[in-house]
Amino acid sequence: MNLDETKSVDLQEDELPGLHNSSSHRSISSNSLRANSIKEVGFVDLRSKEVRYGSRGGSNSMSMSRREISDEDSRLVYINDPLKTNEKFEFSGNSVRTSKYSVLTFLPRNLFEQFHRVAYVYFLVIAILNQLPQLAVFGRFVSILPLTMVLLVTAIKDAYEDWRRHRSDWIENNRLSSVLVNDSYEQKKSKDIQVGEIIKFSANETIPCDIVLLSTSDPTGVAYIQTINLDGESNLKTRYAKQETVSRIHNNEKINGVIKCEKPNRNIYGFLAYMEIDQKRVSLGPSNIVLRGCVLKNTSWAVGVVVYTGMETKVMLNNSGAQSKRSHLEARMNREIIFLSFFLVGLCTVVSICAGVWLRRHRDELDIMQFYRRKDYSGEDVDNFKYYGWGLEIFFTFLMSVIVFQIMIPIALYISMELVRVGQAYFMIRDDNMYDETTDSRFQCRALNMNEDLGQIKYVFSDKTGTLTENKMEFQYASISGVDYGGEKTDFYEEQGGYFAQVDGLVLRPMMKVRVDQELVRLSRSGNDTKTGKQIYDFFLALAACNTIVPIVVDTSDPVEKLIDYQGESPDEQALVYAAAAYGFMLIERTSGHIIIDIHGDRQRFNVLGMHEFDSERKRMSVILGCPDNTVKVFVKGADTTMFNVIDKSLNLDVVRATESHLHSYSSIGLRTLVMGMRELSSHEFEQWRSSYEAATSALMGRAGLLRKVAINLEKNLSVLGASGIEDKLQQGVPEAIESLRTAGIKVWVLTGDKQETAISIGYSSKLLTSKMTQIVINNNSKESCRKSLEDALITSNAPRTSTSGDDGSLIALIIDGTSLVYILDSELEEQLFELASKCAVVLCCRVAPLQKAGIVMLIKKRTDDLTLAIGDGANDVSMIQKADVGIGISGQEGRQAVMASDFAMAQFRFLVPLLLVHGHWNYQRMGYMILYNFYRNAVFVLVLFWYALFTAFTLSTAINEWSSVLYSVIYTSVPTIVVGILDKDLGRTSLLQYPQLYGAGQRQESYNSKLFWLTIADTLWQSIVAFFVPLLAYWKSDIDGPSIGDLWTLAVVFLVNLHLAMDVTTWNWIIHASIWGSIVATIICVIIIDCIVILPGYWAIFHLAGDGMFWICLIGIVVASLIPRFVVKLLVQHYRPSDVQIAGEAEKFGAIIESRSAEIEMNQHHT
């Protein structure tokens, strides 16, 4: 999916200059028809592209779909002749394989993939080094244990996942479909389907491969499909079979033809092919192909020829995961890890140099010194035993110390972090507060490596439609011929049951009811005899006819009553058709050739002579209708910006002016507006249009461009019918959410394609803007004027404002439009805009193109370290979602492109509040603490080993048993940090929501910063010194043996490290208790087990040791003395500089006592 989107984004990028430089088009796509944007991005743009470059000839850099098919880039499909089709080219079979491994390839491939991670390579290199006899610090088995354990766990996980994929593949591949074999349909397993075969499928069947439609049960060859598996859109889409083939199937004739189509590619919105049948060339486009995974609906059967199979189907080609971004915190952490590696090299250098000096000083004594004995007398000749000269000895010592001190670089931390993120994701997904009942969707974590970034967001860039609003359109106002209707609404349908039509004794009702204006209903009923009546008739006819909506009849429990569900890709169109139905113009049937509209009980049939679909350059669509009275009319519907260019103002200037003023007032209350126009075509005009239309539709080269030219020629000199105002309701909880986010110190920017007035009014209703704010509007048409406005604005923003603090009066809101942004972005003015924007509490960008959204995100990202979050729901938000540090997709009405590109997906904008303020805060705090703790935990152990190396003549023998040093990070201390990283809560959910300001902790990087890092390192030094030197001094000149004091050190460090963690845990639930105390117990058990192994030198040491009072005194003394400095510093910080989090935590506990006071202060705080 992902690549595909990038492609479409690139397209838009290419598109931009063209758009902006052309004077005839305003740069920004109208939001009112935005629901078409998927299509628009998907293939309409593709085709427009093709036109633009068409004259230059196809350049090779262009993607397949944009080019005409050349021989080498095409495949030939002989219809109903799979043998011939497959004889030359080896097309893949239809079996799919999503599984990665087979039994044979599992081991090598899985290992290969695992070793792509640096962590594993580091482990491996260390383990290999250790296998060299000169460097064998640990035993063979011990040294490879951690690596094998990690590999094994990952391999088991991968194997399980792959087994599940195998199983689902098997089910997919063995699903039966009916395939035409020797003129009769036979059941065949899906995996045996071949390119060129004809398959038949019935309603509600899932299509097993990509097919070109040949015929359907509908005589006109229409099929309705649901693409929910493909792009998540649940509404029905229409696909057409070509007339040339439809009849043949209906007449049971054989079809012999050739389809020449492009090679398999991943563009699910594009398809380019032609079919040669009866020596005729028929062109095929995306509306003729049905893709694997689609479900046939409302069509009893359909027949198609297979063109792409198996892994070459578009949906399979799109099966790739989301691109990964790197977490900000992790990037910072890597800096500290580099420091730790220097520290490691430093330690190793010290040890190896000291070892060299020691060897040098004792060079004369080494031969027979009892504990060195360089001379080997066992052989015939006396020679040196394991001595390689002092240079090499230093080198070997260095490598050995790297092996011994390896965990100084906390490589296991990366693995722990992954586990913690999985745990955190589990809780985010499971959160009741982020589950949406209406769409039945949970929160989704699509990227698993940036949970903690959610706690540090400074900027939120939000799309408007579908993100802040529901993208469920409701028709509110109509301006018909300069008269505004819709002032007083009544709930018409509640009184009379709404409009219905009776057909053959059946009652048909629209599925959704619309509130109607009584006056308009009365007028519309009065028939089209009067002038007003005629205007109203044409207006509603335009609403009912000029669209791509498909009416679907749905049964109800009452056998005589049926509901009409209007299915379509644009919610605006749905709203308009429902509105028309409510006023008595009910669309009942649509085929590719005609529509039937029930007009106040009178069923009328209109022939659809032609249709010019919406495209992003015209921003309008038109339909040519042959009316029952034998006139031919063209109805046009589109955005006001482009519509007024094609409206003949000389006809009725007053009406045009009145409509314009209505449009202005609609948009200023936040409505989406559309303008309708109409023209009657003379027979000459019609013939002219028809010939050029037919030429264009059958053209093979540059079809889209030709069609657009035809459309532009036709859509002119229109008379204005009127305009509509559609309300896009704010989503539930949006104003509260925005207020919470702003209180949390997050700057919310709204980027919308809407008009300025619409954007501002939504700004008010969503509480983004308040009347007290100072508004700066930048709305210019040249670079110079932009420069001047920016300068003025900066002066305004710098001027001291006389208002009390905390009041919104001191806040500035910047409203800037896309045209100005064209001049500002990517020029030297960017800097000024940034300066201005950073002073503003609110920024509203209206009329912005998709790519400008990404440009605005980059404006901030380039200049600050602050984290940015982009949230949107449509294809036009994809670029912004990918560019921002964190991208969130709203899984709403507009398909799944945004979700596919996002890192997290959710159903409602308001879920941003629990996501950021609660989960983000927790995740950040947990992860920040976990990283510091892991640094400390590993370093304290390494330092204890290091101190000991200084007392072993720098030879790196360890008192701590080698098993213990390996198990230290695997068993002794690993579980609690992961559990705490998943479960510890510094504050409860209620406090975090009650005081959104607490989110500032993450923005100010309170849980992970250089100061904390250095403090931790200092603390680590102190603790390691105490842990090492207390036993050393206590047992100095005693008969203590190595393994015994090693056990003491092991236990001391493990106790210390776990109690250190315990000291910092804020919320002790039973799992944390179990993990911390369990780890200590597990350590004791492991130490005992190790000391029960007879053939280890340390046999029985722990029992001797524990029988001695000294041991216990040492142990307790170490823990207490190590932790006291940390404890005292913690207390002093808490007393003198209490953090907000800490105070809120105390308030949580002692809330009852101070509630009265807090209520007073928090009077104006909003409770969510």
Next chain:
Amino acid sequence: MDQKNKNSKKPSYSRFSQQELSAWKPILTPGWVIASFLTIGALFIPVGLVALSASDAVVEIVDRYDEECIPDAYSMDPESFIQNPDIKKTCVRSLRVPKKMVAPIFVYYQLENFYQNHRRFVKSRSDKQLRDPEANNDTYHCFPEARTSDGKPIVPCGLIAWSLFNDTYKLSTRGKPLTINKKGIAWKSDTEVKFGSNVYPKDFQKGGLIGGAKLDEKVPLSEQEDLIVWMRTAALPNFRKLYGKIDTDLEAHETIKAEVENNYNTYKFGGRKKLVLSTTTWIGGKNDFLGVAYITVGGLCLFMAINFILLYVFRPRRLGDPSYLSWNRLPVA
């Protein structure tokens, strides 16, 4: 709802999945802080005092003899003395008992600057061979003392066994010999389990270089307690090893005559040798460090307790007071 729609993706509610498990949230209130400091102080100071007095009760006689036991003629070249098997190495030391020593009195030898924890040294042993007569050939890690020049395995092999300490002490007081009991100086676990009762020394100390003591080939390893003690390699370069026990009390101001046979060569690397007689208490040998450390930590905690009491009295901060929250403080500042 859930029953009506079984396929609903609504997360099933549990306190766990909503992160609402009941939990204890400790907060460091002044009471807790002061109480914990006082408790630590109150525990650590007495323990420190007890430890100090225990260490004080230990009577210890330490006598360094490595230098004095070299005849003056060899003082410039002690190695030629120690390596010459024909010279008699006996040397007599007299030790004075400072305080009454109550039996059992432990006799140690103390080596200093001897790296028994050296990597080459600690690794050079075969624990399997020590325990199992079948494993005589398990000498992989024992080089350079693994096999004789004709290829037979050495039992016990390795540098550790080879370098077995071989100075001997004979004590007498007022003319009567003091018996040093050399039984039971090794860990019981070692004599009973770790060292085989049917493993006998073989070809031991027969190579070109004699490292230390020889072993009686008729005595199984499990009874060679000096070896067992030696093979518990010391953790630190200055260490003591138990030589034996004296089961009679020694009176104060008594003089003890110690006949030392100075065989072990530490002159090569400047290692020091000492003879130690010491009593023991629950805390082990004489060592003031822990006592002092405990008293210091305890004292520090009491000091902290007092400071925090003063702090909480004179500069109190109300816990959980929202007026301390940064956004509530800001307007004032």
